[in-house]
Amino acid sequence: MANSEPILTGMTVLVVDDEADVCRGITEFLEEQGYNAGAAVGGAEAVSRLEKARFDLIVSDIRMPGMDGMQLLRKIKQEWSATEVILMTAYGSKETAIEALRLGAYDYIEKPFDVEELLRATTNCLRNVALRRQNEHLIEKLQEHQRVLEQRVEAKTQEVLEHERQLARVDTLRQTLTTLAHYINNSNGAIWSYADFCKGSGRPLPPDAQRLVDICLKEGGKVTAVIQSLQEIVEQMDLKAIPYIAGSDRTMFDIQERIEKKIGEKNVRRET
Structure with a gap:
């Protein structure tokens, strides 16, 4: 056979x-x-x-x-x-x-x-067909493997690009926070100093003025806490991304939580 x-x-x-x-x-x-x-x-x-x-x-x-x-x-x-x-x-x-x-x-x-001549021709031909099909199958597998690799490379490339965009956003945010902290701190310092001067002057103030001074000192303390929090954020920049809106794919940096925590710590120190 x-x-x-x-x-x-x-x-x-x-x-x-x-x-x-x-x-x-x-x-x-x-x-x-x-x-x-x-x-x-x-x-x-x-x-x-x-x-x-x-x-x-x-x-x-x-x-x-x-x-x-x-x-x-x-x-x-x-x-x-x-x-x-x-x-x-x-x-x-x-x-x-x-x-x-x-x-x-x-x-x-x-x-x-001679039948042997026919047999040789038949066998050689079918062997050639079989090898050609094997090659085609291997080429298809290689092409599929290449497609998978290209998809992985594309996914990784997008991941790297997104990371670079994230770094760029962080750098922009760092500069923005530094600028905001500078201007807010200057204005808040002036208000705080004036209110503290009025309170420590030793002269009695009208009730409305006294209430205004107390509010300035209290709110000024909150602003100071916010500025300190912003400065710490700028120094560490370890912000995590949270949903911009519940259920949304859009994200923003979690600054509010950090600021609220800092204000809470400030209030606790003032109460004690």
Whole structure:
């Protein structure tokens, strides 16, 4: 049995000849060698078989009434280009062989031929088909692997770009907070100093003025706490991103929580 190679398992051959006895003889021989072979009497029947099932190799006579082997070859290469063709003829010529190969035939055998010659041509052809399919499968796997790698690279690139954008936003925020803290601190310092001077002057103040001084000192303390918190944030810049709106994908830096915590600590110290 010639077809003992695992790579050739399941491959199919269709034998085409206008003489049924020739078809049967070649088909039986190929089946004895382990191939899955079928027969078609004439080119038209071969086309009908090809329309219903896939064959890896067509072994066809050239001289047949109706659709001859050359016409069948052209049809196969137009409709089923992956199917290989080996042509046989008892009236061959060099010109015919060259034309057959030009049209895409895998091989060309002259009758009468030794069955071992046919077997060698069949085995070599099917081995070539199997290897080609393996290569195509490997190429598909490599292309899929490449697509996966490209997707991962793209995802990582976007991650790096987002990190760079985040760093840029942090730097902008740092500069903004520093500027705000500077101007707020200057204004708050003036208000605080004036209110503290009024309270410590020793002169009694009208009730409304005293209440205003107390409010300035109290709120000024809160502003001082806010400024201290902003300065600490600028120094550490370890802000985390929180949702801008509940359920939203947009985020903002969690400054408010830090400031409220600082104000709370300030109030506790003042109360104690």
